[in-house]
Amino acid sequence: MTARFTRRTTAPHTRLAAVGAIAVAGTLLLTGCGDQTKKDDSSTASASSAPLASKLPAAIRDKGVVKVGSDIAYAPVEFKDDSGKVVGLDPDLAAAMGKQLGVTFEFENGTFDALLTGLRSNRYDIAMSAMTDNKNRQDGVDPDTGKKVGEGVDFVDYLTAGVSIYTRKGDTENIASWSDLCGKKLAVERGTVSEDLAKAETKKCTGGKKITIEAFDDDQQAQTRLRSGGADAASSDFPVAAYAVKTSGGGKDFELVGDQVEAAPYGIAVAKSDTQLRDALQAAMDAVIKSGEYEKILTKWGAEDGAVKSSVINGGK
Numbered sequence: 001m002t003a004r005f006t007r008r009t010t011a012p013h014t015r016l017a018a019v020g021a022i023a024v025a026g027t028l029l030l031t032g033c034g035d036q037t038k039k040d041d042s043s044t045a046s047a048s049s050a051p052l053a054s055k056l057p058a059a060i061r062d063k064g065v066v067k068v069g070s071d072i073a074y075a076p077v078e079f080k081d082d083s084g085k086v087v088g089l090d091p092d093l094a095a096a097m098g099k100q101l102g103v104t105f106e107f108e109n110g111t112f113d114a115l116l117t118g119l120r121s122n123r124y125d126i127a128m129s130a131m132t133d134n135k136n137r138q139d140g141v142d143p144d145t146g147k148k149v150g151e152g153v154d155f156v157d158y159l160t161a162g163v164s165i166y167t168r169k170g171d172t173e174n175i176a177s178w179s180d181l182c183g184k185k186l187a188v189e190r191g192t193v194s195e196d197l198a199k200a201e202t203k204k205c206t207g208g209k210k211i212t213i214e215a216f217d218d219d220q221q222a223q224t225r226l227r228s229g230g231a232d233a234a235s236s237d238f239p240v241a242a243y244a245v246k247t248s249g250g251g252k253d254f255e256l257v258g259d260q261v262e263a264a265p266y267g268i269a270v271a272k273s274d275t276q277l278r279d280a281l282q283a284a285m286d287a288v289i290k291s292g293e294y295e296k297i298l299t300k301w302g303a304e305d306g307a308v309k310s311s312v313i314n315g316g317k
Contacts, residue, residue, distance in 0.1 A: 050102025052287060055280035060125065066105045066277075068094065069124035071112040071189075073218040074236075076243045076301050077130045078107065089239075089301040090128050093158065096293045097284040111217045113191025119271060120150055126270050126281070130237060132193065133157050133267035133316030143196055154274075155267030156281045157315045158289075159298075160306040162260040163193050164241040165233050166226075169255045173232045176258045183209030187222035187231035190215040193262055194235035219244075227253055239303055265315045266306070278313065285311035 053061055060066060070090065072078050078088040086107050094105035105128075110118055115127040116137065133155035136143045140152030167175055173184060178197060182205035188194040195215050202211040216222045219236050223244055226234040235241070238260040245254045268285075270278040288294045289310060298304045 050100060052100045052280065052283050053102035055283055056101055057276045060103060060277065064103050066103050067125045068105050068107045069110050069115045069118045069127040070107045070129040071218060072107060072109040073220050074130055074240055076239060089303055092297045094128060096288045096297065100284040100287045101280060112189060116153060116269060119153065119269060126268050128268045130266065131269055132161055133265040133314060135317060138314055151272055153269040154272050154278050155269055155314055155316060156278060156285060157265040157267040157312050158285050158308060159266040160263055161266040162238050162263045163235055164238040164256055164260045165235045165258055166241045166245055166254045166256050167233045168226060169253060172257050175233050181211045181233060184232040185212040185214060187214045187225040187234040189219045189222055189236060190217060282311045282313055
C-alpha cells in the first residue's frame, strides 16, 4: 500500500509515517502495561562482547538495561501480540541496538502525552514511541501556548514519518482532506500531530463549522470511537492507520481517505543532560543501519519507504 506525502506547515510534529505493506509478524520477549521486559540473552550481546558497549554511560553498562518509555498500543510500531508480548518496529530496532551496546531495552507502557514528563522525572532512560523530532520538543515548548514547559530533549533520528485520516468503510462523509473535516467529529490520540493538525485546521473553518476533536489516551480508544459511529473520522500515523484498515474487522471496518501529510524525522528522545547515552544510541543505530538489519526490520513492518541512510541528532525543524 502506498500514499503520497503532502508537506504541511500548520503543525510541528507527528509520530510516524512510512509507506509500505503492513506486516504482522515478529516477536520480542517484552511485556507492557507498566511491566518491564525479561532479558533475552539469545538476542542481546553481553557488555563484554558487544562492539559499542564502551560508549554507554558506566551506570547503564553496569546495569545492563535501558528503560524505555513507550505507548504500547500503536500497532505496528509497538503493541502486544496475542500472547501479551510487546512486538513491533520499535522493539525490533531496540533489540538490534541492544546487540551493539550489550544491554537489554526494557519497554514500559505509558500514555503518549506523558512520556517526556516520565523522561524528565527519570522514570525512563529514553522514550521510544513513534515520536517526532521537532523544535518544540527539543526546546521544551508547549505547541499550543508557545511557552516553555520543560528542559526539552535531544533526539536520535532514525525514520521518516507522516499522518493519515481514515473513516468507516463505505462511509467517508465526503472527507478527502483535512479541510473536509470542518463540521465533523474527529477521534485522535492525545498529544499527537493528529490532534495538533485538527486544532490548527479548525481555526481555518468558516461558517461556524468547527472540527469537534475527541482526544483519547491511546489510539485503540480512538479506533473504537470511530467504529461505534461516535466519530466521523479518525487520524493517526500512516502505518498505524493502514494497519487498522487492514486488520480491524478483517479489513471491513475502515478505509483510508486522502494523502498522508507532515513527513518529518522520527526519533528516540533522550534527556539533554545524557549526551553520552544519546551519542551511544546514535552510534548503535548507525551500526544497525550499516549492517543491513535495519532494512530487514523496516521491511518486516512495512516501513521501508521511511528509511534513512544514517542516524542524526536533532534533525527536526
